[in-house]
Amino acid sequence: MPDASAPTEALVPVTVLTGYLGAGKTTLLNRILTEQHGRKYAVVINEFGELGVDNDLVVDSDEEVFEMNNGCICCTVRGDLIRIVGGLMKRRGKFDGIIIETTGLANPAPVAQTFFVDETVRSRTRLDAIVTVVDAKHLPQRLADSHEAADQIAFADVIVLNKTDLVTPEELAAVEQRIRDINPFATIHHAVRGDVPVTALLEQGAFDLDRVLAHTPDFLADDAHEHNEDVASMSFEVERPIDPERFNAWIGALLAAEGQNLLRTKGILAYPGEDRRFAFQAVHMIADGDFVGPWREGEPRRSRIVFIGRNLNRPQLRRGFESCQVKA
Amino acid sequence: MSQTASLDHLLDTRGVRQEFGAFVVATAFDRGGVPAFALGDGTLRLLRDGSWQSVAAHDGAVLALAADARAEGFVSGGDDGRFVRTARDGTTTEIAGFGMKWVEHVASYADAKSPVLAGAVGKQVHLFDAAGATLKTLTHGSSVSGLVFDARGKRIATSHYNGASLWFVASKSDNPRVLEWKGSHIAIALSPDGDSVVTAMQENALHGWRLSDGQHMRMSGYPAKTQSLSFTRSGKWLATSGAEAIVLWPFTGGGPMGKAPTELAGADGVLCTQVACHPQHEAVAAGFSDGMVVLADIPSGRILPVAAPGRGPISALAWSADGGRLAFGSESGFAAVVDFSKA
Numbered sequence: 001m002p003d004a005s006a007p008t009e010a011l012v013p014v015t016v017l018t019g020y021l022g023a024g025k026t027t028l029l030n031r032i033l034t035e036q037h038g039r040k041y042a043v044v045i046n047e048f049g050e051l052g053v054d055n056d057l058v059v060d061s062d063e064e065v066f067e068m069n070n071g072c073i074c075c076t077v078r079g080d081l082i083r084i085v086g087g088l089m090k091r092r093g094k095f096d097g098i099i100i101e102t103t104g105l106a107n108p109a110p111v112a113q114t115f116f117v118d119e120t121v122r123s124r125t126r127l128d129a130i131v132t133v134v135d136a137k138h139l140p141q142r143l144a145d146s147h148e149a150a151d152q153i154a155f156a157d158v159i160v161l162n163k164t165d166l167v168t169p170e171e172l173a174a175v176e177q178r179i180r181d182i183n184p185f186a187t188i189h190h191a192v193r194g195d196v197p198v199t200a201l202l203e204q205g206a207f208d209l210d211r212v213l214a215h216t217p218d219f220l221a222d223d224a225h226e227h228n229e230d231v232a233s234m235s236f237e238v239e240r241p242i243d244p245e246r247f248n249a250w251i252g253a254l255l256a257a258e259g260q261n262l263l264r265t266k267g268i269l270a271y272p273g274e275d276r277r278f279a280f281q282a283v284h285m286i287a288d289g290d291f292v293g294p295w296r297e298g299e300p301r302r303s304r305i306v307f308i309g310r311n312l313n314r315p316q317l318r319r320g321f322e323s324c325q326v327k328a
Numbered sequence: 329m330s331q332t333a334s335l336d337h338l339l340d341t342r343g344v345r346q347e348f349g350a351f352v353v354a355t356a357f358d359r360g361g362v363p364a365f366a367l368g369d370g371t372l373r374l375l376r377d378g379s380w381q382s383v384a385a386h387d388g389a390v391l392a393l394a395a396d397a398r399a400e401g402f403v404s405g406g407d408d409g410r411f412v413r414t415a416r417d418g419t420t421t422e423i424a425g426f427g428m429k430w431v432e433h434v435a436s437y438a439d440a441k442s443p444v445l446a447g448a449v450g451k452q453v454h455l456f457d458a459a460g461a462t463l464k465t466l467t468h469g470s471s472v473s474g475l476v477f478d479a480r481g482k483r484i485a486t487s488h489y490n491g492a493s494l495w496f497v498a499s500k501s502d503n504p505r506v507l508e509w510k511g512s513h514i515a516i517a518l519s520p521d522g523d524s525v526v527t528a529m530q531e532n533a534l535h536g537w538r539l540s541d542g543q544h545m546r547m548s549g550y551p552a553k554t555q556s557l558s559f560t561r562s563g564k565w566l567a568t569s570g571a572e573a574i575v576l577w578p579f580t581g582g583g584p585m586g587k588a589p590t591e592l593a594g595a596d597g598v599l600c601t602q603v604a605c606h607p608q609h610e611a612v613a614a615g616f617s618d619g620m621v622v623l624a625d626i627p628s629g630r631i632l633p634v635a636a637p638g639r640g641p642i643s644a645l646a647w648s649a650d651g652g653r654l655a656f657g658s659e660s661g662f663a664a665v666v667d668f669s670k671a
Binding site for chain 1: 350391450473530
């Protein structure tokens with residue numbers, strides 16, 4: 001549940017719906033819109049999209065990815081979304097949330113970054129979750145022949161593993177493991193023809209800092225097997241508190257150097273003498289961090305960080321994170 | 329303490345005000361001097377002889393408003409994909425429909441011989457004659473974020489990703505003069521002499537091109553995006569929003585290069601959201617995020633309060649052509665017209 005005292009309550013939640021062509025994205029979108037949930041959504045569909053149902057507010061948009069003039073090449077935003085959100089705010093109060101459907105080949109990073117980089121968008125909306133629809137039968141092939149399929153899984157907060165009726169239980173288990181290897185913190189829902197309850201997709205608060213690592217990956221089991229994925233995840237946990245200055249210096253340099261390869265980063269940090277947890281997240285180079293709720297009584301105050309990306313250097317990341325600890 | 333009362337003195341003594349309960353997207357005076365407000369609920373509200381008239385022009389939000397090129401009435405664009413003409417009596421006529429695409433910007437140029445209407449829809453700007461017949465379509469490489477006619481109606485300037493384009497309205501061949509600068513340009517202004525094109529950028533800065541010598545102009549230092557920019561009648565100053573003051577760049581003596589801007593009506597923690605230069609004098613009206621509206625005399629730096637804070641961030645501001653009246657509206661639906669001319 002979102003914190004009732006947080007100012008984010010007035011912000012319009014935005015759900016990003018990604019997925020490869022043929023994965024069942026449009027079917028899922030139509031389900032969301034036809035289900036009787038008593039809420040109204042503004043829907044932004046891409047230029048090739050079609051909506052099979054009536055919805056009061058559908059915006060047809062060209063996906064315009066703009067580079068920011070800040071010297072950071074991975075810092076791209078969706079210019080069309082900045083305009084559309086500005087326009088939608090003029091009829092504020094007429095809808096409860098915004099759903100953005102991307103094209104099958106879209107990289108989700110520019111969409112996500114738009115909600116962190118643009119001040120106007122940030123002041124009026126909040127990115128609620130990235131929902132990725134994948135096809136249980138064809139995912140292995142998609143992962144083999146495109147970068148985007150892995151990117152869409154890597155960025156996801158919620159994964160709808162669709163068309164499970166077309167695969168054997170063994171195939172399903174294998175495909176789920178491949179998803180886990182890429183992204184250990186997404187919630188996975190099995191589905192046939194997108195039959196996932198809307199409550200499992202919308203209002204997830206996945207980008208709220210106090211939900212960072214709410215779905216804790218299994219830190220101990222993580223190192224047990226080697227992955228062969230193009231995109232992989234790595235998690236680290238340390239015992240001693242983290243020195244904020246050292247951490248900021250390390251993570252700042254790491255994101256600057258490796259930001260293009262680091263798709264998503266999430267961490268919960270224990271600072272010395274601080275009863276609150278420090279939460280941290282980044283999409284490529286764009287980082288966000290703040291104190292969230294206190295450590296629970298009896299909870300071990302271990303700092304944890306998870307990286308999802310390409311060409312991750314495990315020993316280097318481990319040493320880097322370990323060196324941020326206060327001296328023993 | 330009657331601080332608030334005094335800040336509202338002009339509004340109280342010379343204003344007509346209304347609460348509309350919907351986002352005021354834009355305001356304009358028609359060529360005969362009737363003011364209208366365009367709202368987020370799809371209506372236009374016209375003020376005629378002291379009484380308000382509501383016209384359901386769009387099914388959705390109105391996104392843009394301009395005076396019609398004719399002697400009376402307005403043109404507007406909406407998120408219903410329609411480019412609509414509204415007469416003073418409330419009659420609406422669809423000039424063109426674009427389905428799910430939004431009509432995000434509109435402009436007009438009134439000329440006895442060849443009046444022109446323009447509407448920006450995605451990557452295209454559609455030009456129409458006064459009767460509403462399509463003259464031509466100007467296609468850009470990315471979505472158009474702003475458009476403006478020059479003072480003589482000969483050219484139309486548009487802003488978009490990676491720069492701006494200048495098109496000749498009457499040209500047979502549709503090749504624009506493309507002004508390149510990397511990045512996303514989100515609004516545009518043209519100096520009265522037509523020599524300077526200035527855009528606002530995504531990165532809280534302005535970029536300009538001097539057409540006569542190809543000189544680039546960079547104006548930066550804003551804490552927020554500039555949404556509104558306006559040249560004074562003389563072209564000596566460019567007034568801009570996006571800072572905790574009205575920021576005025578000098579376009580004289582080689583400026584704005586190497587010159588500091590003048591800041592007027594500064595207020596801590598309150599952003600200037602709208603500016604509109606007076607059509608005759610070296611003065612600028614400005615609206616702020618706290619709802620304050622002021623009139624600033626540029627040469628003397630004197631500030632005249634028009635409306636006190638507290639009625640929502642100012643989102644629309646316009647002068648009548650004779651400079652006698654100022655119309656303004658806010659995000660929360662407050663609107664007013666203040667008459668400076670009456671004795």
